[in-house]
Amino acid sequence: MLVTNKEILLSAMRQSYAVGAFNISNLETFQAIVEAAKEEHSPLIIAVTPSTIKYAGLNNIVSLVMTTAKQMPLPVSLHLDHGKDVETIKMCIKAGFTSVMIDGSHLKFEENIALTKKVVELAQEKGISVEAELGRLAGIEETTVEEREAFLTDPEAAREFVDRTEVDALAVAIGTSHGAYKFKGEPKLDFERLKAIKEKLGIPLVLHGASSVPQDIIEKANRYGAKLKGARGVPEEHIRKAISLGISKINIDTDLRLAFTATVRETLAISPEIFDPRKILSPARQAMKEVVKAKMRLFGSSHKA
């Protein structure tokens, strides 16, 4: 059944587990995460970015998700990831999304508040939940205390932000970043900051840029011609710790892209005679499903639906 992120995340927060928000980019990603959720009996957040809307078409995405989600016995949410403006938010709410993220993290504090408040007003009217972001996603290796203070989420500012905007969930910056190159040296997150933020806020917290960039997948991709030297993600023990300190939603995109790419490369290399797209993409879809199932177990959302 189709529900809001708020519904999914409040249960997660109360029971101290996290739910993955998995970015879809094509039919196979969508099928992989749906099948994984069914097999793991996990609630599911389907995350769609503006660039995926541009790539796949809003109506195609909404029709696909609605048809599937309405028949599923599990709670499923259709979530706009990194919405940047009110027009996109309005378009997604009208199309049937159950949750939207307004990402004003690049704006000044007051501007972020003003934009977020506007979105909350629009969304509350329709019973749609809203996620906002405060702080900038960036690694914290080789940074000074001053630099960290300038871009990581400040706990007191987060409290004021949430009080004034009434958002349902907040994405926090504690040292993660998007993509496959998150750390040059030892992976490092600011857990003390996360703890302090959690103490001040009563709403679910979100971790973006949380892919682990599994080294076996990187090696496989590189073996078949990829150039992904130095790719590195957030270790699983850091994810476990982040959940124990109060993270309730975990965004994953890169690990799906890597599993897809590594497996497509392998399939084409070992079966050069095939040219049916379904034969090329089935193993990649299976590999992504395995990644998602493992995440659901790691996050503790398996058997919570």
Ligand code: G3H
């Ligand atoms: O933060 C979300 C994604 O990893 C970036 O997605 O390439 O679809 O904009 P995009």
Ligand code: 13P
């Ligand atoms: P990754 O790049 O670590 O998968 O993060 C994805 C994300 O935050 C999507 O919003």
Ligand code: ZN
């Ligand atoms: Zn993100």
